Structures are given as structure tokens and as C-alpha cells.
Amino acid sequence: MTHQIVLLGGQLLPVYIGVLERKPQVVHILYTKETVRLKTRLIQQFREVKVFDYQIDPYDYDSIQETITNIICNNEHATFELNLTSGTKLMALASQQVFSTLDCFSFYIDQKQNIINLSDGTKHKINALISTKTFLSLSDHNTFTSSTLKSFNKEELDLANSIFELRKNKSGIGELFKLFRSLKVDSESKNFSFSNSKYRIYWHGNLLSVEAPRFKLTGKGVNSFKILTTGLWWELIIGMAVNDWKYAKEILMSLAIKSNINSNMDKNEIDILINTGQNIFFIECKSGIVTQSDLNKIRTVSKFYGGIRSKSILVSFYKPKGYLIEKCHDLGIEMFYLEGASSKRFELKTISKKLDSLLNRIEL
Structure with a gap:
């Protein structure tokens, strides 16, 4: 059975990736009073992994070594590995000293998504993928x-392209945007009509029509009016x-x-x-x-x-x-x-x- 020891600092992602990639059966988290909330958030992601956690003083070298040693001694039949990517430098140094003495595997995850074996310097690419939902959950945002x-139909995408071309060609569509701002137009409106000496604008039943001195626009779709009246x-x-x-x-x-x-x-x-x-x-x-x-x-x-x-x-x-x-x-x-x-x-x-x-x- 593989046990992974992780050092929790200000970044959850390298800790989470290490567990996701290496797939240990048990995780031991060393955290501090400053990272207790992060620890709770991290544990919520490990529904299929058994987790133990230990609060430590991040600047007490001897105490950190003792904690690591006790974890290993209390699980003498397990295979241990250490993720050194996070935590304070002193946490890393103390933990690595114990692992070096016992000849256990330790690794580091670099910024190019490689796992580096700290014993021999070899590395390999991480294969684990994280969903957007998990990324946001790690930042404590679940909804x-x-x-x-x-979500947009072809006509709506064509409308965006038409507006883009008009914007590039200085067609005067910028004046139309200023008009919308002056009228404080609600982009979520289901119906809208406006007419003066320069513009005829009609929006009803998901159909959009605009006539201006130098251009015409048409659109079909529930998002058409919002595309025209906002930066969408x-x-x-x-x-x-x-x-x-x-x-x-x-x-x-x-x-x-x-x-x-x-x-x-x-x-x-x-x-x-x-x-x-x-x-x-x-x-x-x-x-x-x-x-x-x-x-x-x-x-x-x-x-x-x-x-x-x-x-x-x-x-x-x-x-x-x-x-x-x-x-x-x-x-x-x-x-x-x-x-x-x-x-x-x-x-x-x-x-x-x-x-x-x-x-x-x-x-x-």
C-alpha cells in the first residue's frame, strides 16, 4: 500500500496533482495554522483516498523531522513517497532529510508539469487532467x-463577425454603440424598437434588424440583441x-x-x-x-x-x-x-x- 506525504503551503494545485497522478491509497498532510482552511478544502477533494493530517510548526526543524519519522514508523509495512513541491523551505529540507536517510522516493512537480525524481533527477510528464469544476473548487468556489x-447559433456568430468587420472598417457603428449607451438600453430586453433620422432598430421575436446610413445588420437568435448592445x-x-x-x-x-x-x-x-x-x-x-x-x-x-x-x-x-x-x-x-x-x-x-x-x- 502506497502512502504519500504532502507538505501544504499556499498552493493547493501541486499537492492535488501529485495525489491525482501518483494515486496513493493513503495521504498524510502536514499543514500549519495558516493553512488549516486550505487543508480542509483539499481533503474534500479526496473522497476515495484515506487522509490523515498533522498540524506542525513550519519553522521547527526537529519537530517536522519527528512528525515525518513517526508517520513512517507507525506504518512500517507501507511504501512511502514524498511530494516536496509545496510547504516552506524548512519543511522541505527537514522532510527530505528523513526520506534520504530511509532511501524513500521523493518528487517535485515543476511549472512545465513534470514530476522530477529527486533521487536521480529523472522526470516524466504528468498525465492527470483536472476539470474546470475542480480548479474552481480548489479556490473554494463551487458554484x-x-x-x-x-450555445450560439450560426446566425448569431455571423452577426458577431459582421459587427467585427464594421468595427474594423470605421463604418460608423461606433456611433450606434454610443446611442445604446445614451439610451441605457437593457441588453436582456425581449423587445426593442427605435427610429430617428439616422437609425431604424427593430428587435422582436428573436429577430434583429438595424438600418444605418452606411450599413445594415440582421440577426436571428435569442442572443442577437445582447451581441449588438454589449461587448459580447x-x-x-x-x-x-x-x-x-x-x-x-x-x-x-x-x-x-x-x-x-x-x-x-x-x-x-x-x-x-x-x-x-x-x-x-x-x-x-x-x-x-x-x-x-x-x-x-x-x-x-x-x-x-x-x-x-x-x-x-x-x-x-x-x-x-x-x-x-x-x-x-x-x-x-x-x-x-x-x-x-x-x-x-x-x-x-x-x-x-x-x-x-x-x-x-x-x-x-
Whole structure:
């Protein structure tokens, strides 16, 4: 019977992956008073594994060694292994000293999803895959709603493409967007009509019709009005661009994470989430002007829901102001923009290659 000892620090993911990949029958968790909540959250994920837990002082070297030694001595017929990826450095040093003395297997999970054998330095790729639901559960968020690209029909996707082409060609559709803002239009409306000397807008029975001085638009589908009156059109454009990325196991759109206190309230909304099975990419799609609050939101989402292995990406139609571009670099937010960009900087059809590059350089 295999027993795995894990050291619990501020990141749950490498601990969870180690158990998922190695499949021990028993897990021993060493935690501190600062990580007791994380320990409880982690145990909830191990429904088919027997778990024992031990609170330790993370800076008491002798006590840590004693705890590890007692665990091994009390289970003398078991095979032991040690996941050294998490915990404090002193926890790792004390634990590894015991394992080295007893010639037991210890390993480390690196940022490129390799398990490294600390005895001989050999490594192999992790095969275990994690669902988006589990990723979010590890951050203590169990309730969310989302959609996928399949939630939209062909006519709705065609409408998003039409808006995109009009936006690129400076057709005057920006003035229509300003009109919607001035009218404080409810994007969830089932019926809407408006007419003046410039525009004739009709929305009824899931049919949309727009006549403007320099363009016409039609749409058919329950989401058509929302696509036109919000930035959803841009999210769909980006969603279509990343939909066929070979490393994506799940792609969710308009993911609304619910409050743990009130499940009727959205705590955060993520435009696009890409799950590779081992990493999470959060994409914020901005069809308008980028602000400092947008960057704060992106940083918060990545920190609380994805952990250290996640990546935040801002995809903006317009080029952000210089100080915001600098801020993105400071915060580790990847950024692509269309308006004012050279073809080498950002092309929708090559965004998958850019995601390949980001996946290969995830760093501590």
C-alpha cells in the first residue's frame, strides 16, 4: 500500500496533482495554522483516498523531522513517497532529510508539469487532467454558470463577425454603440424598437434588424440583441479564434462565479476560460477603452481562481494607453490588441500560436 506525504503551503494545485497522478491509497498532510482552511478544502477533494493530517510548526526543524519519522514508523509495512513541491523551505529540507536517510522516493512537480525524481533527477510528464469544476473548487468556489461557443447559433456568430468587420472598417457603428449607451438600453430586453433620422432598430421575436446610413445588420437568435448592445460580439470573435486550440480541454465563456454567501449573486465574471487540464488561462475581452479597473479585475481573477500556474490575458480591440501597457507587464498580464497593431503583433488567426508560446513559458 502506497502512502504519500504532502507538505501544504499556499498552493493547493501541486499537492492535488501529485495525489491525482501518483494515486496513493493513503495521504498524510502536514499543514500549519495558516493553512488549516486550505487543508480542509483539499481533503474534500479526496473522497476515495484515506487522509490523515498533522498540524506542525513550519519553522521547527526537529519537530517536522519527528512528525515525518513517526508517520513512517507507525506504518512500517507501507511504501512511502514524498511530494516536496509545496510547504516552506524548512519543511522541505527537514522532510527530505528523513526520506534520504530511509532511501524513500521523493518528487517535485515543476511549472512545465513534470514530476522530477529527486533521487536521480529523472522526470516524466504528468498525465492527470483536472476539470474546470475542480480548479474552481480548489479556490473554494463551487458554484458557477457558463456557456460555450455551441450555445450560439450560426446566425448569431455571423452577426458577431459582421459587427467585427464594421468595427474594423470605421463604418460608423461606433456611433450606434454610443446611442445604446445614451439610451441605457437593457441588453436582456425581449423587445426593442427605435427610429430617428439616422437609425431604424427593430428587435422582436428573436429577430434583429438595424438600418444605418452606411450599413445594415440582421440577426436571428435569442442572443442577437445582447451581441449588438454589449461587448459580447468581441468575446465571440475571440472565442472563435481560440476554439480550435489543440491544448484546450475545456473552453467556457461568460463564466459567472457565484458568491459563497449568496448563490444568486455573481462574485466575478470571466469572459473566456481555457482549461488545458493542467493550467488555466483567463481571457478578458475588451471591445472598448481599457481602464485600470480592468487590469485590477484580471489580476484578482487569476490570483484567486487559477493559482500560480494560471495565466491572465487581455485581448483588446484598441491599443491601451502606454502606462496601462507598462502596468500589464508589471502585473504579468499578457496583452494583445488589434487597433493600431502591426500584423506581427496580433492576428486573430494566429492567436493559437501565441497561446502555445504562453503555455511553454509559464514560470514561477
